[in-house]
Amino acid sequence: MGLKYIEHIKTAVLILLILLSVTLTFSIWTFRPNYEPIEQSPTSEITLGDKQKLSEVILPYKIISTSRDGITGTTDREDIKTLMDFMKTWSFQNLAEADKEITADEADEIISQPESVTLFFRSPIPFGVVDSLFRFSDSVTTESSFSQVVIETQSDIGLVHFIGADGGRRFTAHVTGVKPERLSSLMAGAEEYEPFAAVERETARTLYLPATSNSVSNMTFFQQDISPSDFSEALFPDISMVKKEPFGEHSEKYFDINYQMIVDTQMKTLKFTNISMRSENEGVSIPSELLLDSMNFVNKHGGWTNDFVLSSMDPLRKLIKYRMEVEGYPVFSDSSLTFTEITQIWGNGQISSYSRPYYQLGQPLPESSEKRLPAGTDVAEYLRQQPEVDFDHVSDIVRGYELQRNEETLYTLEPAWFYEESGEWYPVKKAGTGGGRSGLE
Incomplete structure (x- = not known):
C-alpha cells in the first residue's frame, strides 16, 4: 500500500517540475527589462574655416x-x-x-x-x-x-x-x-x-x-591666427594621446605614437606628418582620387582659411598644391617669410605630409596706393633676353602679389609679375636692379 502511494507522489512531483520548467522558459522568452537608454557622447568635429566644392x-x-x-x-x-x-x-x-x-x-x-x-x-x-x-x-x-x-x-x-x-x-x-x-x-x-x-x-x-600696362592696388591686411592647438585637435585622431613640447626657439611639436605636427610660431606655418608611414611611396596615384582625397581631407577640418585654388598636381609623387589667391591674383612669398600654399603628399590612401600656413588675412586696410605694372608682352621680351632664363621652358607669366610682412600683425601684398620655369615660380626682376634670381614658393 505504501509503495503504491509513493509512485503517485513521484508522478505528481514530476508533473509539477515540468509545469515549473515551462513557466520559467516562457517568462524568460517574454521578459522585457526596462533599461534606461544610454546616451552617446556627442562627437565634436573641429571646423577651422570654410568647406569648399x-x-x-x-x-x-x-x-x-x-x-x-x-x-x-x-x-x-x-x-x-x-x-x-x-x-x-x-x-x-x-x-x-x-x-x-x-x-x-x-x-x-x-x-x-x-x-x-x-x-x-x-x-x-x-x-x-x-x-x-x-x-x-x-x-x-x-x-x-x-x-x-x-x-x-x-x-x-x-x-x-x-x-x-x-x-x-x-x-x-x-x-x-x-x-x-x-x-x-x-x-x-x-x-x-x-x-x-x-x-x-x-x-x-x-x-x-x-x-x-595696368594698375593693381597695393593691399595691407591685419594678421589673424588660428590657434595651433585647434589644428592639433582637428588633425590628430585622439587628442587625449597628444603631447606637446618645445622644438627650437620658434617651434613647437605636437605628437603621438603615429603622427607629429611641427609648428613654426614665427613664420605662422605648420607641418603635420604621418611618422608611422613607410618612407618609400610606391606606385602612381590616380589623379582624380588624389584630388578628391586631398579635398576631403581639408574639408573635414574646414581648412580653407583663406581663398585657395588648385595650383599643381604630381600623381607620380602623389603631391598636390593649393595656392592662396586674393581678388583673383595668385599670392607668392619668399619661403623664409612664410608659405602661401597648402601642400599635401599622400601614400597608400593616407595623408603622409600636410604643410600649410595657419595665419589668416583679416580685413584689408583702406587702399592707399596703386602700382602700375608693365604690359605682359614687355615682361616676356625682357625675360627672353635674360641669360639665366630658358625662355622656351617658361610655362607661364602672370600678374600676382608678393606677400610681405610689415609688422608682427600686418601683411602687405605688393603687385608684381611672376614667371614659372620648370615648375618653379620666380619674381620678374627689372633690368638694372641687381640681385640674382630668387625662387618663390
Whole structure:
C-alpha cells in the first residue's frame, strides 16, 4: 500500500517540475527589462574655416577671346565665374580622343583660330572630376587630363576641345543647350576685355599675355591666427594621446605614437606628418582620387582659411598644391617669410605630409596706393633676353602679389609679375636692379 502511494507522489512531483520548467522558459522568452537608454557622447568635429566644392577651387585663371579684330583676355574672377556658370548649363556629349599627343604647333593652331574662346587652368584637370565642372550626358571613364578648354563659338556642331599639357592628349566633345543670344552677349562682352597678344616661341607653346600696362592696388591686411592647438585637435585622431613640447626657439611639436605636427610660431606655418608611414611611396596615384582625397581631407577640418585654388598636381609623387589667391591674383612669398600654399603628399590612401600656413588675412586696410605694372608682352621680351632664363621652358607669366610682412600683425601684398620655369615660380626682376634670381614658393 505504501509503495503504491509513493509512485503517485513521484508522478505528481514530476508533473509539477515540468509545469515549473515551462513557466520559467516562457517568462524568460517574454521578459522585457526596462533599461534606461544610454546616451552617446556627442562627437565634436573641429571646423577651422570654410568647406569648399571642387568647382570653387578648380577655376580657370585666364580667358582669351580670339576674333578677326585681335585677341582680348581677362583674369577677372567675376568674368571667369560668369562664363563657367554659363557652361554649366550646356550638355557635353560624345567625348572622344582626337590626338594621342598634341604638339605645340597643333595646340597653337586650335587656340588661335578666329571666333574662339579659351579657358586656361593652372593645373592639369583629370577627367575623373570633370562632372564637378561641366555636365556630361555620358559617363566619362578616361583618367587623362586637360589644361585648356577651347570653345569654337561659330561651330555648327558646338565643338569644344580639351587640350592636355605639353605632350598630352586632345579630346573633343559636342555641346547642346547653348542659348545663342546668351553666347552672342558673352562674345560681345569679351570684346571689352583688355587687349592681349600672342608671344610666339621656337619650341614651346605660344604665351597669351596682356598687351598694355595696368594698375593693381597695393593691399595691407591685419594678421589673424588660428590657434595651433585647434589644428592639433582637428588633425590628430585622439587628442587625449597628444603631447606637446618645445622644438627650437620658434617651434613647437605636437605628437603621438603615429603622427607629429611641427609648428613654426614665427613664420605662422605648420607641418603635420604621418611618422608611422613607410618612407618609400610606391606606385602612381590616380589623379582624380588624389584630388578628391586631398579635398576631403581639408574639408573635414574646414581648412580653407583663406581663398585657395588648385595650383599643381604630381600623381607620380602623389603631391598636390593649393595656392592662396586674393581678388583673383595668385599670392607668392619668399619661403623664409612664410608659405602661401597648402601642400599635401599622400601614400597608400593616407595623408603622409600636410604643410600649410595657419595665419589668416583679416580685413584689408583702406587702399592707399596703386602700382602700375608693365604690359605682359614687355615682361616676356625682357625675360627672353635674360641669360639665366630658358625662355622656351617658361610655362607661364602672370600678374600676382608678393606677400610681405610689415609688422608682427600686418601683411602687405605688393603687385608684381611672376614667371614659372620648370615648375618653379620666380619674381620678374627689372633690368638694372641687381640681385640674382630668387625662387618663390
